[in-house]
Amino acid sequence: MKAVTAAHVRAAAKTRVNESNLNSVMIALDRYAVEFGLHLPHRAIAFVAQLMHESGEFRYDREVWGPTPAQARYDTRTDLGNTPEADGDGYKNRGRGPIQVTGAYNIRAFYDWCKRKGLNPPDFGSNPDFINSDPWEGLSAIWYWDEGNPDRKSLNRYADRNDPEMITLRINGGLNGYAERLACYTRLGLVVLGFSPLDIRGFQGKAKTAGLYKGNLDGLDGPQTRAAIHLMLVGLSPKDPSAVVKAAPVTEETIVAVTPPSLDAPWWKSKEVIVPVVTGGGLSSGLAAVGSMPWQNLALVLLSFVGVVVFLLWRKSLDTKAVNEQIKVLA
Incomplete structure (x- = not known):
């Protein structure tokens, strides 16, 4: 059967x-x-x-041929075993x-x-x-x-x-x-x-x-x-x-499927740019996390830090000005 x-x-x-x-x-x-x-x-x-x-x-x-932008790149994709020259082997070796x-x-x-x-x-x-x-x-x-x-x-x-x-x-x-x-x-x-x-x-x-x-x-x-x-x-x-099936069956966890970003998509539209959160481990783990960040994420963190510093200096200048005004009144 x-x-x-x-x-x-x-x-x-x-x-x-x-x-x-x-x-x-x-x-x-x-x-x-x-x-x-x-x-x-x-x-x-x-x-x-x-x-x-x-x-x-x-x-x-068989692969439905457009060609799409990705298919157009088949012709020179040596990782697929095709030649680096634009000689038509991308279409020949399509799926x-x-x-x-x-x-x-x-x-x-x-x-x-x-x-x-x-x-x-x-x-x-x-x-x-x-x-x-x-x-x-x-x-x-x-x-x-x-x-x-x-x-x-x-x-x-x-x-x-x-x-x-x-x-x-x-x-x-x-x-x-x-x-x-x-x-x-x-x-x-x-x-x-x-x-x-x-x-x-x-x-x-x-x-x-x-x-x-x-x-x-x-x-x-x-x-x-x-x-x-x-x-x-x-x-x-x-x-x-x-x-005989020796491996025990498992109940898979519920997961959220994520479509990989397009090869043609700019980095700022990619769902893969994620700022990691350091949850423990002290300074060394924090530095390790920062070191492993993509440059886009690191730039966002640095900009945020600079923004906080500028805000605090601005607040301090306001407080200093208020104190000087108060001194003038008392004098």
């Missing part, structure tokens, strides 16, 4: 999916899920939920697949991974469009999950401990769209467990009866609900020693 099917995804999606794009992912999972540990339901749901968000619920399997394999470096890394796995891939470097053929399109997402992410390790360990925040950070680099990623996980998890994608209250009732949910039957998608979904999905895993 498959952990996740195309029918599950269609039922969980809020919009109509592109069947060809979805089928590419299903083909790769059918062939390689067991090899990469994605045959376990709690891992498969975590994996596919991220792809649902990244691909616009499988509507896109492909449900998780957007982008740049010559990543395309080569995906190719090398396929070779090491004995998969006999075509030459993605000479023609990156091969990534959008089967089974490579779905495999490109499995590659990123398995090794292409910043950890260079499988993200299964984060799925095992029910840590969607870390999965998102490793896939996105930040927490963009985090709330929607969680919603995709909940909808898909409910469908796989036999519920309507919106029947959170019904699931909570069943999970409470099973001792997996301690919260209120409020029909809200929160951390306790997702933790119960995780536990119930783990219960669907094959009962064999290789499928």
Whole structure:
């Protein structure tokens, strides 16, 4: 029995999916899920939920090209493995697949991974469009999950401990769209467990009866609900020693997702300029905090200090003038 099917995804999606794009992912999972540990339901749901968000619920399997200002810079981004010359390789190596394999470096890394796995891939470097053929399109997402992410390790360990925040950070680099990623996980998890994608209250009732949910039957998608979904999905895993999940599930804390400032935004519009507050540790910790401030923050602190000094001198001059006037009256 498959952990996740195309029918599950269609039922969980809020919009109509592109069947060809979805089928590419299903083909790769059918062939390689067991090899990469994605045959376990709690891992498969975590994996596919991220792809649902990244691909616009499988509507896109390649980067929509403007070019935007960021895309225009691809052409000379050597950090992506592209050449420093404006020779068109930015467009050539634009993102492909449900998780957007982008740049010559990543395309080569995906190719090398396929070779090491004995998969006999075509030459993605000479023609990156091969990534959008089967089974490579779905495999490109499995590659990123398995090794292409910043950890260079499988993200299964984060799925095992029910840590969607870390999965998102490793896939996105930040927490963009985090709330929607969680919603995709909940909808898909409910469908796989036999519920309507919106029947959170019904699931909570069943999970409470099973001792997996301690919260209120409020029909809200929160951390306790997702933790119960995780536990119930783990219960669907094959009962064999290789499928044992050793890491205990965790209930993630509520966090506020912050969109990183645009590369083109001036520093004064950035939400990242924050004045730190020294709460203890004396002079040494205070100096350390000041030393670690961005120059914008330090300038604000110095201006504030100068303003206070000027105000105090002004007040002192007023007091001195008042005293002199009083002396004249007494004389």
